[in-house]
C-alpha cells in the first residue's frame with residue numbers, strides 16, 4: 001500500500017470524481033502533460049522511487065491510501081515508466097468519501113446535472129456575470145487560493161455574489177492549486193468532466209480581478225459595477241489595505257551586520273509614531289526562549305527560522321507588524337517563510353548587506369575572533385554559508401549608512417507601499 005502526498009491525493013480525488021487529469025502524473029503540472037489514453041478507465045502515473053516501483057510492477061497492482069491510511073483507490077495493470085509507475089485507476093467503492101470535509105454536500109451528485117455553466121476557480125462572482133444553474137466552486141485543498149483567500153471567504157463571497165432570488169446551486173470541488181497554467185488546465189478538465197459550459201479562472205490574466213485587488217490595496221471603494229455590494233464586504237475583510245494588513249519585516253544578514261539594531265529601531269518607530277502594534281522576534285532572544293534546543297547546523301538553523309516565521313505569521317494574521325532579525329542564511333527557508341506569511345499578510349525581506357570584513361571588525365560579541373581561532377564551529381561567513389538573497393525587498397549596508405539612514409531607507413519603503421503613513 002502506498003501513501004501518496006497531499007497534492008497527489010487531491011488529484012486522485014478529482015480522478016475518482018471522473019476528472020481526466022491533464023497531467024501525466026498525480027500531483028503533476030502542465031510541464032509534463034498527459035498525452036496518454038483517456039476514456040472511463042483512466043490511466044494515471046505516480047512518481048515512485050525504484051525499489052517500490054519495481055515491486056508494484058511485479059505485483060501488477062498497488063493500493064493507494066489516504067492520510068488516515070484507508071485505501072481509497074487501486075492502480076491496476078501497473079507498468080513502470082521513468083521515475084515512477086503508471087496504471088488504471090479503480091475506486092475502492094467502500095472507501096470513497098462522497099463528502100468533502102469542508103463543504104458538506106456530496107460532490108459526485110453534480111455530474112448528473114446537465115446545465116452546469118461555470119467552474120469558478122478561486123474567485124467570487126464578479127458583477128454582471130450571468131448566474132449559472134450550477135456553479136462548481138473549486139475549493140482550495142491547501143486552505144487558501146494562490147492569492148491567499150481562505151476557503152471560507154471564497155465560499156461566502158461566491159454565495160454573496162449570486163443575484164437575489166437566483167436558483168444557482170453551488171457545488172464544491174476540492175482543488176489543489178499549483179501554477180497558473182496548470183490550474184487553468186485542471187479547472188478546464190473539471191469543467192469538462194461535469195459538463196460545464198464555461199470556466200472562469202482567477203489568474204494574472206483576469207483584468208477585472210486585478211482591478212479588484214488593486215482597489216483593495218489602495219482602499220478605494222469597490223463599485224457595484226465590479227462586484228456586488230455583499231461580495232465587497234467579504235473581500236474588504238479578507239484583504240484590508242496595507243495600513244491595516246498584517247506585515248512581517250525580516251532582517252537577514254551576517255552576525256554583527258546590524259539586524260538587531262535596525263529591528264529595534266524600526267519597532268520603536270512603529271510603536272512611538274504610528275497606530276500599529278508590533279512585536280520583535282530578535283535572533284538572540286528567540287534562541288534563548290523559542291529555540292533553546294537548537295544548535296547551528298543546517299537543519300537546526302532551518303528549524304529556527306521556520307519557528308520564527310510561524311510566530312511572525314500569527315502576528316500578521318491578526319493585523320500586527322512582526323519584526324524579526326535572524327541570520328536566516330538559507331534562501332529556501334526564507335522563501336518558505338515568505339510563502340507562509342503571504343497567506344495571511346505581507347512579507348518584506350530586508351538584506352542587511354554589511355560586508356563580512358566590517359562585521360568582523362566590529363566583532364561585538366567577540367565571536368568572529370573565536371571562530372577564526374577555531375573555537376566556534378560552523379560560524380556564518382567564516383566556516384558556514386550565507387546565501388545572499390536575490391529577492392530582498394530592501395538592501396541596506398550599514399558600513400555606508402548610519403543607523404538612522406538605514407532605518408530611513410526601510411521606512412521609505414514601508415511608506416511607499418502604504419504599510420506605514
Ligand SMILES: Nc1ncnc2c1ncn2[C@@H]1O[C@H](COP(=O)(O)OS(=O)(=O)O)[C@@H](OP(=O)(O)O)[C@H]1O
Nearest residue numbers: 255256283296301304326327328329377378379380
Ligand atoms: N555558529 C554560529 N553561527 C552564527 N551565529 C552564531 C553561531 N554561534 C552562535 N551564534 C550567535 O547566534 C546568533 C545567530 O542566531 P540566529 O538564530 O540569528 O541564526 S540562524 O538564523 O538560525 O542561522 C548570532 O547573533 P547575531 O550576531 O545577532 O546575528 C551569534 O551571536
Ligand SMILES: Nc1ncnc2c1ncn2[C@@H]1O[C@H](COP(=O)(O)OP(=O)(O)O)[C@@H](O)[C@H]1O
Nearest residue numbers: 254255256257258259260261364398401402403
Ligand atoms: N550604521 C549602523 N547600523 C546599525 N548598526 C551599526 C551601524 N554602525 C555600527 N553599528 C553597530 O554594529 C553592531 C551591530 O550589531 P547588531 O545590531 O547586534 O547586529 P546583528 O543583529 O546583525 O548581529 C552594533 O554594535 C551597532 O551599534
